[in-house]
Amino acid sequence: MADKDGWHFINNGKYTVKSGYQVERIYPDKEKSPLVFGPTMDTLKAYCWKIRCPPKTKHFLWQLVTGCIAVKKNLHKRGIPGDIVCARCGAEDESINHVFFECPPAIQTWALSKIPTNPAMFPTSSLFVNMDHLFWRIVPQMEDHQFAWILWYIWKGRNNKNFSNLNVDLLDTLKLAETESKLWAEAQILTDHKRIPQVEATILPSIPGRWCLTDGSWKENEVFSGQGWYSTLEGFAGLMGARNVRASLTPLHAEMEALLWAMKCMKNLRQFQVTFATDCSQLVKMVSEPEEWPAFASYLEDINSMKESFFRAEIIYVPRTQNKKVDSLARTARKETSFVVHMDQDPPVCFTESI
Template identity: 30%
Template sequence: MPGDVNDGFVWAYSQHGGYTVKTGYDLIVQGKMETAGQISPQELTRIELKKRVWKIPTLPKIRMFLWRVISGAVAVADRLNSRGLGVDPTCRLCNNGVETINHVLFQCTTASQIWADVDVALPARVLQHSLEENVAYVFDAMQDLSKTETVRRSIPWVLWLIWKNRNSVIYAHVQESLERLLRVMFEEVEQWFELNKVQPTRTDMNTRLEGDDIWRPPEDGGIKCNIHANWRNAHLHSGVAWVARDQRGNVLYHARDAITHAPNRFVAELRCVLWSLSSLRDLGVSRVTVAVDYHEVIEALKKPQQWPRYRILLEKIRNLKEEFDSLDFEEEKILTNRIARDIAKSVLRDGRFQSYLALGGPSWLHDRIAGETIRSDV
């Protein structure tokens, strides 16, 4: 696009235009599917299991271990030999069978004993299945209400314990009592869930409920400008509005307008920021805090280099920012941005496409503005 902004790279497969590992991985998977015509059932199962891993309530290191297990990236004899290392393929714990990931975690006699001791007996038919099927079986067991909560919670730690015990025996030549290992494991599980349990006190809950619906005023000497862009789809106009208030909550100005088609809400919101800043500059405002209830917009305004797709709009905002003595952006809750939201919604809802800039607040929202002013003084 012509302009004063330097050319740059944009990653077409993310919202912000910057590369992320997730979008890169998704693109590779999609490419494999298109090349092969159809992804294999085993690979599809593997992908679904990887998605489940990151939702499992456990330690981050255990989640990473489980991801490596499903990816086949665990250093057992079978995997090492596939890389040309030429090690003895026999399992060194039971001396019975090839040491694969599936064998170590499910088929080895030591693993079977540990699973039995935690009351997750693996049926013989399960043991003969593939690694993906066995992992899916124990993942499903975490939702099996016929088992105790302690057992369901412990399953990720059991897999980790089996692996750690195998390494301890092979490399450190130490074999601890399985009974003791399991006791320590259960204690760790209980402690982890206790530390990660959210139990807000009554006082905390009351404070949160009382504070969530309160509009927070700006610092003395500045004004706070709440903005909103009411975007519905790429084919309709968007309603935009801003409301500027002082530290006592009094409305100094408010404005409304309709902007032409925007491809998404993000662009509409950035254009709303530009419009509101231009208006405030023309009014001679020098110190302002712009409040937005769209988290991604706040992130883009704080770190524009990470949103190259929208660099032209962000560069325009940056240039406007230099014309103010003080300009900050803060994230506003939807609940406390309702005045600006209602004014913006009135554009499409009531067909109010004529723009305006007015002193004070709109009469039809007078009572709500007054109510927020009273609460902000409390």
């Protein structure tokens, strides 16, 4: 048997950040770092994990304060060719502090937010001062950690400009940050067994005009798999899509392919703020924990790549009772005897009985 790399400090041999910190505490007999006079990022790094926000956002904040964000200046330092000019404002040096605090869209976003600003205190030309202000100075005046979502969506806005030449409205950035932070805070109050009913009863109606429900249909030994989606997006409310493709390997593959098709359709319609809803809970788990599903790695890479095309693209679970229309679309398309693709507000005649 060939030798393989492994992290022997933990039973499953899989390295985690938590286990790394534990080893750091257990084995302190390492050469001490030299004393540093002046501000240090260590306290900021430690506090990142205490922010009240999702784990992925905590990790994003940690990357920000440790200088690991892939801004152009950092990429240039790592030997990746290309200019380091900011695509949003034309500044000669796109650094981390510039993107989040000095770029005009970022400055305006902070000015429009509820977070107190003052040119002498925030935002400034110092990343340490700016993050120190957000982490500790505004706590008495702010009830939540909404700034974490603001930073996240400033980054998304920067990426949309760099990769899609899409200028995002600053008020949309703040609205998304506020909505996401409130929904996340509400979700933390619910116990695990109450979360799904809460999604059905409260979250779906709370953001009208931003939903695309998807479903895949699969049956063993049949020629086709069916795919369907239904939109409630503003300007495209009631628009539906249905098609069949060569039979997928498993029902879960069919669900993945249906989601990918729906995402491509929304992108082609230039809808960049969409919540994709599916009644397949396994699909939602796969997207949130891709490392645990190596058999679907290529599909998950495609989904993550597609998500980068959106300003906001979430994938959530909804009960089957809320997905009956799309289930019918996918099932009827699967039963067709030849290839069919349909996209309209009205189903074709052959679909009418099942919709």
